[in-house]
Amino acid sequence: MTVELSLTRDPAHIRHGSNIGQPMTRTDGVLKVTGKARYAADNHPPGMVYAVIATSCIARGRVKSLDVAAAKRHPGVIDVMTPAHKPELAEDPDAKGNPFAFRMELLQSDEVRYANQAIAVVIAETLEAATEGAALLSPRYQVEIARVGLDAGEPYTPPVVGIGNPAEVRHGDIDAGIAAASKLTDSTYETPAQYHNAMEPHAIVAVWDGDRLFIDTPSQGMGFAQMRIAGLFGIPPANIHINSPFLGGGFGSKGLISGPQVLGIMAARLIGRPVKLVLRRSQMYGPVGHRPPTRQRIRIGTDDAGQLTAINHEARVTTSSFDDFYEPAADASHTLYASPAIRTAHEAVRVDTGTPLFMRAPGEATGSIVLESAIDEAAFACGIDPLEFRLKNYAEVEPTTGKPFSSKALRQCYAKAAERFGWAGRPLQPKQMRDENGFLVGWGMGTATFPAIMFQGNARAVIRADGKGVMETGAHDMGQGAWTALAQISADSLGLNFDQLTFRSGSSDLPDAGIAGGSGHTATVGAAIHNAGAAVIAKLAELATSDERSPLFGAGNAGVVARAGRLHRRDDDARSESYAEILARAGLAEVDATGSGAADATAQSQYAMHAHGAVFAEVKVDPELGQIRATRLVGAFAAGRIINPLLVESQLRGGMIWGLSFALHEEAVMDHRSGRxxxxxxxxxxxxxxxxxxxxxxxxxxxxxPHVNPLGIKGVGEIGITGSAGAVANAVFHATGIRVRNFPIKIEEIVMGLGS
Amino acid sequence: MMNFDYVRPASVADAIAVGSEKGASYLASGTNLLDLMKGGVSRPSRLVDLTRLPGLDRIEHLADGGLRIGALVRNADLAHDAGFARNYPAVAEALLSGASAQLRNAATVGGNLMQRTRCAYFYDAGSACNRRWPGAGCDALNGENRLHAVLGWSEGCIATHPSDFCVPLVALDAIVEIEGKSGRRELPLEALHRLPGETPERETALERGDLIVALRLPAEAQGFAKHARYIKVRERTSYAFAVVSAAASLRIEDGSIREARIALGGVAAKPWRAREAEQVLAGAAPDVAAYREAARAALAGAKPSGDNAFKIELAQRILVRALTLAAAGTPDRIPALPGSPFSSVAGA
Structure with a gap:
C-alpha cells in the first residue's frame, strides 16, 4: 500500500465522495430486468453441443458397469466420457498443490465418494438427448455402507480449520474460568447441512482453439480458476480466457472452479467442439460444496455480577472422506465477548459427502447462532437483560489476542437498533407477551460480526485524449452490485463524473482482481482501483505542473486536485485544466497506470479488524399449533465506509433473511442409511x-x-447472516420458553414443548 | 429426457381412445407430471395433452343448485371466482393455501385430484418404493419420515396425499365425473384415492384410460358456507405442503351444531374424512370441549409410522382450531395468508 496515496492518511490528488456514498442503482439493472444480461449458459457458440453429467445414486462404493452402448445408440448422442474414455489430464485431480486446490472427481477412477458424484458425461446434439443418454447408462454398483452424520466415525482433531486457523485456541485458564463461575450454562446444539442453492446453477460453455481455451462460466475467482485449469490441462494460465460478466449468485460455491465445470472443458476437448454443461438443481447437492452439519457444545461461566469468567466452545464438524475442509464454527467465540478465559476447539468426522466448502459466512454462521443462543442462555441464567448482558461483557480489545480494534462502533449499533426496535421494557421471563389475537410474542437479539478480510487484487486505469477514463479490473459481480460500487470508486479515483467513466470487468483478460469472497472484494479491488487511479492522476499532474504553458505550472505535484475531469490548483481553485487539454498539449493519446490492493500486514499485526452489528427480532408463535412467524427484524451494522448505501442495505437485508432461514427453515435432509x-x-x-x-x-x-485499508471499507457480504440467526432463535425462546437446540427449529419441538 | 409421443386429441372420446393405450399418460398443466418425468419416476411413452379439449374449462351452476367444475378449470380461476368463494369458502381457502401463485395459475382441478405423493422416497429413483415398483419395499419406513402418514398406512407404504384442495372437497361430499372406455360414471371423491394396504401402487380407483372430466359439489354443501375454514400448518408460509391440515364446515342452528363436515390433510394416503368426529359434533354445542372430543375421535385410530408421533397431537389441535374458527364464522374475505394460523394477524 502506497502510504502517500492513501485517502485516510493524506490524499494527494483524490477526493472521494462525489460518487462514493451515493445510493446509485445497479449499472446492470436494466440489462437484468429486461433479460439482456447474458449469463454463462445463455451463450451458444456455433457448433455447440450439450454435455450432461450422469451422477451416482450411491454414496460409497464403485461403479461396476455402465451401459455406454445403450447411451450411444440413443439418437443424437455423440459420445460418452467415462474413466476409460476421456482426455488425458496433465495433473492428478486429487493432487493438493495448494490449500485452495480441493480434490475433484474428473472420472479419474470408478470410485464413488458421495451421492450425486459424476460417474460419466454424455455429450449429444441436444440437451434432451444427452439427458436421456445419461439415464440409459443404467450404472451397476458395488455398494459399501455409507458413513452418514456426525456420529459416523471416530472423531479426530483436524490439522487446521477454515483457512489455516488452529483447531484449538486457548486464551487464559479455561479450567480456572469455569471453576470461578457462579453460574455455568452447558448446552449442546446442532446445525444442519446446508447447500448454497444459487439461483443460477453452475454452468460452463467451453471452446478450445488449439491450446487456447475460451470459457463462459460464473466465477467468484477467475484468477484461481485459470491456475487450476492450467494445471489440469497443462497449458499456460494466459491461454485461458474466462468470461464471467454476471453471476446468478455464488455464496462461495463459485469461488473455486468445481469438478462439473472442468468436466465441461474435458468434454469439449474430447470431441473437439464447443460444449455447454449446466448442472441440474439436484446435481448442485454434492460436487460444489456445502455447509457441513455441526454439533457444538458450549459452556459459559459467569460470576455473580453477570461478568463472563469462561467461554468453552467445542465443535464437531463433518468433512468428506477424501479431502479436508473444516468449518471453523467455534472460532465465532474469539472476538465478541470479553472473557478472561476462552477456549475454542474442533473435532471432525469423515463422512461420504462431497467436500464441504465456503458457504456465506463459513464458521461465523454456524458458530454465531450457537454463541448467540448460548449468550442468551447465560444472560437468562443470570437474570439479566440480553442487551445489558452483552454490554456488560463488551470487548474493548479483541479478547483472544489483546489487540485493539481498528474501529468498533458496536455500542452504537446496539443503541440504534434497540431504539428502533423498541427493546426497552422487554420482560426478562419468556412467554410473557401476547398480541391482540392471542399469539405468543417473543423478542430476541444477537450480535453480528465478521472479519475485515482482504485478498490481492489489481486494476488498470486509463485517461484518454478525450478526457474520459477507463478502469479495468477482473472483478466479479455475483448480483451484489460490485460493478456499480467499484465503478463509483473508479470515478472518484480518477476525478471523473460517473458518466465520464468506462468500467470494464468480469473477464480474466483484465487485471486479476482476486477472489470475490470473505466479504473482501470491494475492499481489495477498491484499494487497487484507488491506487491505479491515483497513479494516473499523478502522471497527469506531473505533465501539467512541469509544463510552463499550463495554468497549473509550478503548483507542484501535490498542489493539484482532480475533480470532474479537470485538475485544479489546490491554492486557487479557479486555475484549472482539463485532462483532455493536458494530454493534447503533451501529444499523448492516453496515460495509464496500474494499482494493486492487499492487506497492510503492519496494520493487521497491530489491530483486530472486524465489522460488527446488532440484530433484533420479533416472532409470533401460535400457542397451540406451534407455527412460528417472524414479524419484525431490525439490524444495525458498522462496517467502515459505505460505498453505496442502496446496495449495502440490500446485501445486509439478504444476509438477515438468510439468518432467518438458518433459524427456521433451511436444512438438507439426508437418508441416514443411503447418504442420499x-x-x-x-x-x-x-x-x-x-x-x-x-x-x-x-x-x-x-x-x-483509518487502519483497515485506504478506503476504510470492511465489507458487508456475510455479516448479515451472523447475529440474525441467533436473534430469531432467541425470540422463539422468549415467546415460548422452549430452548430449541437443533436447527432449524421444527414445529414438533414447539408443539410438544408447549403442551396441550 | 426420453423420447415420447405427444398427441393433442380433439375430443374426450379421442383422448380416451389414445389414453387407454399402454404407456399413455394424460397431461393437463404438467405441474407434477413433468417433474416426475424429469426425475425418471414417470416414463410415459405417450403424452395425451388434454388442455385443448373443448368444454372442460367451465364452472356451471346446475339446476339442482349444485356446481359442476370442469376438469380443466385452473385452480386460481376457481379460487378467485367470486360466487365459488362465497358458496364454498373453505375450498377456496384451501386452493389458495396450496403451492405458489405461479403453480395455481397453471394447475387444473383434475390435475390436482391426480397429483402424486410428495414422499421423497417416491421421487428418489435410488430408493425402494412399492408405489414405483411393487414389491420393492418401502425405504420411507425407518427412513426420514417425520412428515409421513399417521392414519391408514401400511407396512408397504406410509406416504401421504399432498393436496389441500381435496381436503374440504372430501368433507363436502364432492363427486368426480369420469369418462372411460365403458362410458361415463361417477364416484364420490372419497372413493377416488385409495389407502395403500397390500397394493400401494394402486393409488386411485381409476382404470386405464379413465379421464376425470368434472368435479361436482352438491347443493347442500352450500349450507356450510357461513361456518367453514381450512387451516394448514406448514414449514413456511407459502409454497410448502401441509405438515397437517384440517377442513371444518359446520351447520349451526339455534345454538347447536346440526351437522359437521370434517377432513384432515397430510395424515394419510388420501384426504381423510373424519366421520367419527362429525358424529361427535352432531347435535353438540359449539364449544371447545366438543371440538376436543371430536378431535380425539378423529385421531383415535392414528399411530405413528416413524418419527411423526407429534402429527397425531398436532392434527387434533389443528382440528380444534379449525372448528373454533369455523364456528366463529367464515371471514368476509379470504385471508391474506390463506389457511395460515396467522391469517387473522392484521397487516399480514
Whole structure:
C-alpha cells in the first residue's frame, strides 16, 4: 500500500465522495430486468453441443458397469466420457498443490465418494438427448455402507480449520474460568447441512482453439480458476480466457472452479467442439460444496455480577472422506465477548459427502447462532437483560489476542437498533407477551460480526485524449452490485463524473482482481482501483505542473486536485485544466497506470479488524399449533465506509433473511442409511418465501476506520447472516420458553414443548 | 429426457381412445407430471395433452343448485371466482393455501385430484418404493419420515396425499365425473384415492384410460358456507405442503351444531374424512370441549409410522382450531395468508 496515496492518511490528488456514498442503482439493472444480461449458459457458440453429467445414486462404493452402448445408440448422442474414455489430464485431480486446490472427481477412477458424484458425461446434439443418454447408462454398483452424520466415525482433531486457523485456541485458564463461575450454562446444539442453492446453477460453455481455451462460466475467482485449469490441462494460465460478466449468485460455491465445470472443458476437448454443461438443481447437492452439519457444545461461566469468567466452545464438524475442509464454527467465540478465559476447539468426522466448502459466512454462521443462543442462555441464567448482558461483557480489545480494534462502533449499533426496535421494557421471563389475537410474542437479539478480510487484487486505469477514463479490473459481480460500487470508486479515483467513466470487468483478460469472497472484494479491488487511479492522476499532474504553458505550472505535484475531469490548483481553485487539454498539449493519446490492493500486514499485526452489528427480532408463535412467524427484524451494522448505501442495505437485508432461514427453515435432509439427499430441490429445501420475510429495518452506523485499508471499507457480504440467526432463535425462546437446540427449529419441538 | 409421443386429441372420446393405450399418460398443466418425468419416476411413452379439449374449462351452476367444475378449470380461476368463494369458502381457502401463485395459475382441478405423493422416497429413483415398483419395499419406513402418514398406512407404504384442495372437497361430499372406455360414471371423491394396504401402487380407483372430466359439489354443501375454514400448518408460509391440515364446515342452528363436515390433510394416503368426529359434533354445542372430543375421535385410530408421533397431537389441535374458527364464522374475505394460523394477524 502506497502510504502517500492513501485517502485516510493524506490524499494527494483524490477526493472521494462525489460518487462514493451515493445510493446509485445497479449499472446492470436494466440489462437484468429486461433479460439482456447474458449469463454463462445463455451463450451458444456455433457448433455447440450439450454435455450432461450422469451422477451416482450411491454414496460409497464403485461403479461396476455402465451401459455406454445403450447411451450411444440413443439418437443424437455423440459420445460418452467415462474413466476409460476421456482426455488425458496433465495433473492428478486429487493432487493438493495448494490449500485452495480441493480434490475433484474428473472420472479419474470408478470410485464413488458421495451421492450425486459424476460417474460419466454424455455429450449429444441436444440437451434432451444427452439427458436421456445419461439415464440409459443404467450404472451397476458395488455398494459399501455409507458413513452418514456426525456420529459416523471416530472423531479426530483436524490439522487446521477454515483457512489455516488452529483447531484449538486457548486464551487464559479455561479450567480456572469455569471453576470461578457462579453460574455455568452447558448446552449442546446442532446445525444442519446446508447447500448454497444459487439461483443460477453452475454452468460452463467451453471452446478450445488449439491450446487456447475460451470459457463462459460464473466465477467468484477467475484468477484461481485459470491456475487450476492450467494445471489440469497443462497449458499456460494466459491461454485461458474466462468470461464471467454476471453471476446468478455464488455464496462461495463459485469461488473455486468445481469438478462439473472442468468436466465441461474435458468434454469439449474430447470431441473437439464447443460444449455447454449446466448442472441440474439436484446435481448442485454434492460436487460444489456445502455447509457441513455441526454439533457444538458450549459452556459459559459467569460470576455473580453477570461478568463472563469462561467461554468453552467445542465443535464437531463433518468433512468428506477424501479431502479436508473444516468449518471453523467455534472460532465465532474469539472476538465478541470479553472473557478472561476462552477456549475454542474442533473435532471432525469423515463422512461420504462431497467436500464441504465456503458457504456465506463459513464458521461465523454456524458458530454465531450457537454463541448467540448460548449468550442468551447465560444472560437468562443470570437474570439479566440480553442487551445489558452483552454490554456488560463488551470487548474493548479483541479478547483472544489483546489487540485493539481498528474501529468498533458496536455500542452504537446496539443503541440504534434497540431504539428502533423498541427493546426497552422487554420482560426478562419468556412467554410473557401476547398480541391482540392471542399469539405468543417473543423478542430476541444477537450480535453480528465478521472479519475485515482482504485478498490481492489489481486494476488498470486509463485517461484518454478525450478526457474520459477507463478502469479495468477482473472483478466479479455475483448480483451484489460490485460493478456499480467499484465503478463509483473508479470515478472518484480518477476525478471523473460517473458518466465520464468506462468500467470494464468480469473477464480474466483484465487485471486479476482476486477472489470475490470473505466479504473482501470491494475492499481489495477498491484499494487497487484507488491506487491505479491515483497513479494516473499523478502522471497527469506531473505533465501539467512541469509544463510552463499550463495554468497549473509550478503548483507542484501535490498542489493539484482532480475533480470532474479537470485538475485544479489546490491554492486557487479557479486555475484549472482539463485532462483532455493536458494530454493534447503533451501529444499523448492516453496515460495509464496500474494499482494493486492487499492487506497492510503492519496494520493487521497491530489491530483486530472486524465489522460488527446488532440484530433484533420479533416472532409470533401460535400457542397451540406451534407455527412460528417472524414479524419484525431490525439490524444495525458498522462496517467502515459505505460505498453505496442502496446496495449495502440490500446485501445486509439478504444476509438477515438468510439468518432467518438458518433459524427456521433451511436444512438438507439426508437418508441416514443411503447418504442420499432427499430434498435436493427448491420445493422441499426450504428457504423463506416472500411471505415469510417480515418488515425489516436496516441501519448502517457511520464508522471511520483509518487502519483497515485506504478506503476504510470492511465489507458487508456475510455479516448479515451472523447475529440474525441467533436473534430469531432467541425470540422463539422468549415467546415460548422452549430452548430449541437443533436447527432449524421444527414445529414438533414447539408443539410438544408447549403442551396441550 | 426420453423420447415420447405427444398427441393433442380433439375430443374426450379421442383422448380416451389414445389414453387407454399402454404407456399413455394424460397431461393437463404438467405441474407434477413433468417433474416426475424429469426425475425418471414417470416414463410415459405417450403424452395425451388434454388442455385443448373443448368444454372442460367451465364452472356451471346446475339446476339442482349444485356446481359442476370442469376438469380443466385452473385452480386460481376457481379460487378467485367470486360466487365459488362465497358458496364454498373453505375450498377456496384451501386452493389458495396450496403451492405458489405461479403453480395455481397453471394447475387444473383434475390435475390436482391426480397429483402424486410428495414422499421423497417416491421421487428418489435410488430408493425402494412399492408405489414405483411393487414389491420393492418401502425405504420411507425407518427412513426420514417425520412428515409421513399417521392414519391408514401400511407396512408397504406410509406416504401421504399432498393436496389441500381435496381436503374440504372430501368433507363436502364432492363427486368426480369420469369418462372411460365403458362410458361415463361417477364416484364420490372419497372413493377416488385409495389407502395403500397390500397394493400401494394402486393409488386411485381409476382404470386405464379413465379421464376425470368434472368435479361436482352438491347443493347442500352450500349450507356450510357461513361456518367453514381450512387451516394448514406448514414449514413456511407459502409454497410448502401441509405438515397437517384440517377442513371444518359446520351447520349451526339455534345454538347447536346440526351437522359437521370434517377432513384432515397430510395424515394419510388420501384426504381423510373424519366421520367419527362429525358424529361427535352432531347435535353438540359449539364449544371447545366438543371440538376436543371430536378431535380425539378423529385421531383415535392414528399411530405413528416413524418419527411423526407429534402429527397425531398436532392434527387434533389443528382440528380444534379449525372448528373454533369455523364456528366463529367464515371471514368476509379470504385471508391474506390463506389457511395460515396467522391469517387473522392484521397487516399480514
Amino acid at each position: 439427499i432427499l430434498n435436493a430441490n427448491l420445493a422441499e429445501y426450504h428457504v423463506p418465501v416472500n411471505a415469510d420475510v417480515p418488515p425489516m429495518d436496516v441501519i448502517t452506523v457511520d464508522e471511520h476506520d
